[in-house]
Amino acid sequence: MLDVTDLTFGFGKRPLFKGLCFSVTPGQLIRVDGHNGAGKSTLISIICGLMSGHTGSIRFADDDFRKWTSWVAPDANGLFPTLSAVANLEFWLRLRNQHTSTDVLRDCLNGWGISGDWLQVGLPVSKFSTGMKRRLALARLQLENSKLWLIDEPLFGLDERACLKFKNHVMEHLQAGGGVVVVTHDARLLDGIKHQTVFLGGA
Amino acid sequence: MLDVTDLTFGFGKRPLFKGLCFSVTPGQLIRVDGHNGAGKSTLISIICGLMSGHTGSIRFADDDFRKWTSWVAPDANGLFPTLSAVANLEFWLRLRNQHTSTDVLRDCLNGWGISGDWLQVGLPVSKFSTGMKRRLALARLQLENSKLWLIDEPLFGLDERACLKFKNHVMEHLQAGGGVVVVTHDARLLDGIKHQTVFLGGA
Amino acid sequence: MALNHPERKISWFDTVATLLRQSLRVDLSYPERLITPLFFAAIVLLLFSFAIPEQDPSIQPRMVIAQTQLAIFFALQLTFSRAFESERSDRVFEHLRLAPIDASAFTMGKILHVLVIGSLTMICTSVLSTILQGQDLAVITDPIFVGASILALVGLAGLGVLLAAITLRADGQAILFPLLYFPLSVPVLLSSTEALAAWMERRVWTDSMRSWSTILIAFDAIYLTLAVLLSPESE
Amino acid sequence: MALNHPERKISWFDTVATLLRQSLRVDLSYPERLITPLFFAAIVLLLFSFAIPEQDPSIQPRMVIAQTQLAIFFALQLTFSRAFESERSDRVFEHLRLAPIDASAFTMGKILHVLVIGSLTMICTSVLSTILQGQDLAVITDPIFVGASILALVGLAGLGVLLAAITLRADGQAILFPLLYFPLSVPVLLSSTEALAAWMERRVWTDSMRSWSTILIAFDAIYLTLAVLLSPESE
Amino acid sequence: MTNRKAFIPLCIGLSAMCIQWLLAWYWVPVDDAQGEVYRIIYVHVPAAFSAFLSAAILLFTSLLSLKSNDDRWLLTSRAATEIGLIFTILTLATGSIWGKPTWGVWWTWDARLTTTLLLALLYGGWILLFRALSPGTGRRRSCAILGLIIALDVPIIYQSVNWWRTLHQPQTILRRGGSTMDSDMLSVLLGGIIIMAMISVSMILVRYGTLGLERELEEKSLGELR
Ligand code: HEM
Ligand SMILES: Nc1ncnc2c1ncn2[C@@H]1O[C@H](COP(=O)(O)OP(=O)(O)OP(=O)(O)O)[C@@H](O)[C@H]1O
Ligand SMILES: Nc1ncnc2c1ncn2[C@@H]1O[C@H](COP(=O)(O)OP(=O)(O)OP(=O)(O)O)[C@@H](O)[C@H]1O
Numbered sequence A, B: 001m002l003d004v005t006d007l008t009f010g011f012g013k014r015p016l017f018k019g020l021c022f023s024v025t026p027g028q029l030i031r032v033d034g035h036n037g038a039g040k041s042t043l044i045s046i047i048c049g050l051m052s053g054h055t056g057s058i059r060f061a062d063d064d065f066r067k068w069t070s071w072v073a074p075d076a077n078g079l080f081p082t083l084s085a086v087a088n089l090e091f092w093l094r095l096r097n098q099h100t101s102t103d104v105l106r107d108c109l110n111g112w113g114i115s116g117d118w119l120q121v122g123l124p125v126s127k128f129s130t131g132m133k134r135r136l137a138l139a140r141l142q143l144e145n146s147k148l149w150l151i152d153e154p155l156f157g158l159d160e161r162a163c164l165k166f167k168n169h170v171m172e173h174l175q176a177g178g179g180v181v182v183v184t185h186d187a188r189l190l191d192g193i194k195h196q197t198v199f200l201g202g203a
Numbered sequence C, D: 001m002a003l004n005h006p007e008r009k010i011s012w013f014d015t016v017a018t019l020l021r022q023s024l025r026v027d028l029s030y031p032e033r034l035i036t037p038l039f040f041a042a043i044v045l046l047l048f049s050f051a052i053p054e055q056d057p058s059i060q061p062r063m064v065i066a067q068t069q070l071a072i073f074f075a076l077q078l079t080f081s082r083a084f085e086s087e088r089s090d091r092v093f094e095h096l097r098l099a100p101i102d103a104s105a106f107t108m109g110k111i112l113h114v115l116v117i118g119s120l121t122m123i124c125t126s127v128l129s130t131i132l133q134g135q136d137l138a139v140i141t142d143p144i145f146v147g148a149s150i151l152a153l154v155g156l157a158g159l160g161v162l163l164a165a166i167t168l169r170a171d172g173q174a175i176l177f178p179l180l181y182f183p184l185s186v187p188v189l190l191s192s193t194e195a196l197a198a199w200m201e202r203r204v205w206t207d208s209m210r211s212w213s214t215i216l217i218a219f220d221a222i223y224l225t226l227a228v229l230l231s232p233e234s235e
Numbered sequence E: 001m002t003n004r005k006a007f008i009p010l011c012i013g014l015s016a017m018c019i020q021w022l023l024a025w026y027w028v029p030v031d032d033a034q035g036e037v038y039r040i041i042y043v044h045v046p047a048a049f050s051a052f053l054s055a056a057i058l059l060f061t062s063l064l065s066l067k068s069n070d071d072r073w074l075l076t077s078r079a080a081t082e083i084g085l086i087f088t089i090l091t092l093a094t095g096s097i098w099g100k101p102t103w104g105v106w107w108t109w110d111a112r113l114t115t116t117l118l119l120a121l122l123y124g125g126w127i128l129l130f131r132a133l134s135p136g137t138g139r140r141r142s143c144a145i146l147g148l149i150i151a152l153d154v155p156i157i158y159q160s161v162n163w164w165r166t167l168h169q170p171q172t173i174l175r176r177g178g179s180t181m182d183s184d185m186l187s188v189l190l191g192g193i194i195i196m197a198m199i200s201v202s203m204i205l206v207r208y209g210t211l212g213l214e215r216e217l218e219e220k221s222l223g224e225l226r
């Protein structure tokens, strides 16, 4: 799905990573690891095309990778703060030509523990707690149902239950032949999931 | 150090917590636990006096609690984004009448892995990675050396090494007779530390 | 799982419509945002009335137009600088860049959004301004005035979106925006003002009017084209 | 560990000085912030010169003063509305509230900061304006002009800080600030303008000048006192 | 928290107002200079005074809510502000309607008109601020401060007319050395002012009651969801 070959990037002269090679095939999970400041988030941004200035090649299996790729980052839930959870999901799904009925949305949100007050009163997302926002972002990831997930610290702020739920979603996704590139410092997520690690920070 | 008695708070009429009682004595760590959206961050804000509208009492051992209390929250590192790490630390320490020499600051930052480029080039904090920012906030916590720590998800974004380092700091702090109120979903921090748990979310 | 992704992309027009709808939805979720530019215009006019001394009656009508235009301009500036506010929060903009939509559709949606709220602001401000200056509403229903205003609005909207998109990811967007916006808006403002002034003086279609309107239209075209062409694509 | 916390609080004056130094440091780390208001003022002046028709020579000097004042005012508004920008990011403001400092010291530090950058803005804008309008610099070195300007600045600064603090945690701070700031600054502006106008007319110290300056000083006092007394303390 | 009692003075006030209007329309003599149109004064001036009255109440409640620990006074402030805004707009509207025949324009930048407009803007700003803040001490404090400033602005409205050149009527009712108005006109006008003041105060009380109800309802609906 994704081939990264000989990728080199650095701010200034010092490279953050050098000659990086890896590829993601269906059903495979790649963990990007490294100490804080190693360049993991930068790597994800570069793969997505949100940052440029690298050398080396990044090749996606298909023409417009945005059709089948989803992205989440720690400070980027992509939520409109004044709108409700449902309004947010609807917008992002419609942009991907997914006409999910409100019932399905509500069910999914219920599964993520976003129910009662938050839905019915139409509480704007800005009033959600840290973990609820992240849950909403992951609900979107689940509903978008893309082939490739590029996820940067997905577990941030989640409680035990939500972590487990997400882990299950990741496993289902892999089983269905999806690919994942994940950055996480939290070993809980990867316990018992076969994965390859790309290590940054030695450069 | 801190006595919370019969604390009740809710947005609207539904209480997030009701009749909460706990106290922090020297050398004690209190963990606030609960699912996402249970009201943990809200509780910490109320204790600090950043939010109001509660009933019940919050009593600190001494007159101006701000002199001997430090606070950290997931979206609140309290950093001036355009200034360097050292400039940030200096400012906050000076406000607490601590004249730490630049050498000591550098040593401390080195200990947290903030060295080389970040210090010498005077990289503004806005260019730090998620984990580096959090490390800097924790370095400040360590240097401020307050009696009581009110910390909300301190481990957010930290890698394994930094987590361990912080855990050591917490243990030292407790041994020296400090008190801690911590919110965390990450069990790594509390492994092997004696603590009491305040559970929210049953209300 | 839809791994063989059925068409996960919507048509250009649907995209524009969806984006426009969402922008308006955000506006409505916080309607103060729409009202404030009007308040602001009222206060700008009030300041003018304080600061600017009594005028010769002969230039009074020109003064009315001038003050109306300035008030509109300040109000629009406020409107535009907020047009990208929701995209900046929580990195919605990056998410949009990674959604399967055309950059040009995004820009077009934003331009339409800005035109919608801009026209609202403009109409209300003009009415307010004529009333507050004790003028007849006929002044602002003059077709030439309306035409010049619309052309100016289009130019300003194109420019605003262009710059907002460019500076969106720069630190301190709030500051960069006026820094570039004001100088670049001068040609549009100047030509619309001058075209209008020429009209007000003679009430006939003169050469000077023609040349100023040509400039106005040229700048409209330039800014609009640039905005759509230089849409913030994936880098 | 300093569990028996030796004096962890610094004196009121030290606090003010530390906060002022930090604010200026932030400004210098990001000098665009200081330059933009000037830029903005230049463009406001430019717009005036386009939009406002030729004037009778008799009111020309008053017109110059008026335009200068408006330009200064708009520039100051930009400066003030950003006064709390660095405190709003990363919840620095909450950290300040939890630092062992007096709320009044915080406000005073901020007022001084705003006065420093406000005077800079004001001086530069006045010079710019007189030059752009082809006037003698003597106009703006007149002691009465300087005095009135300083008094006006103090009132505006007090008000600006007060309002910035009030609206700090409001949704849509960027909108609410000008909305409240403009109407409330009218007494200050009006009295300084009128005092100055009275002076320009006769060049003697008249009764009307006296009463306008009294109002001006009264408002300075009100806004400053309210700002310092009602500083946003811990809730 | 229903405020039924406040409806009684409101009804009395409204019926008294009807009588006053009848008197104003049929009983008091026509003005020599302005003709029939001057009769709008019987709405205009009472509305203006009621708008000021709200500001006075706002001053009072702001000071109290600076001191107090709950939102009671804050809600009263809100009620006063809303009613004040209504009466300010009424003053502006009647004034404009009156201005068109007498001055030939709907609006002019006269001091008192300007300050009245400012009052409307400030009342509006207060409400916007209230809505933009989340409940708690912070909101109480911020709104109280703003309320204080607004209330301080009102005396200027009243005084500025003496200081600033003006088109508007000079003060004729309250002035040193007695009023310059016809005594019939004056008594109906004074009556109108008192009646309108009564109406506005009872409106504030009623509104205060509904604000309390609104809050309770909101809380109930949240409570039932659990
Ligand atoms: C939009 C336009 C107007 C506004 C905002 C306005 C505002 C006010 C206000 C605030 C007052 C009460 C303050 C005071 O009594 O000193 C007032 C009183 C009054 N207004 Fe107006 N006014 C307007 C137009 C007019 C016009 C056109 C007339 C008549 C030519 C008029 C005649 C009066 C009179 C006679 C009083 C009573 C003055 C007194 O006895 O003190 N007003 N107006
Ligand atoms: N202004 C508000 N109005 C209504 N509800 C609110 C408001 N602010 C927060 N809440 C709700 O209060 C609850 C508690 O939020 P809080 O941030 O304290 O949760 P938390 O326990 O810290 O969760 P997390 O583990 O996700 O950080 C959430 O359900 C949130 O939706
Ligand atoms: N604009 C910039 N100029 C210079 N250096 C930068 C810039 N942006 C980021 N950096 C540096 O690049 C490095 C990589 O940052 P990145 O956010 O990718 O780290 P990360 O691996 O995601 O760390 P974390 O685990 O903390 O999230 C950091 O050391 C950071 O200081």
Ligand SMILES: [Mg+2]
Residues within 6 Å of the ligand: A040, A041, A042, A152, B129, B130, B131
């Ligand atoms: Mg990262």
Ligand SMILES: [Mg+2]
Residues within 6 Å of the ligand: A129, A130, A131, B040, B041, B042, B152
């Ligand atoms: Mg939390």
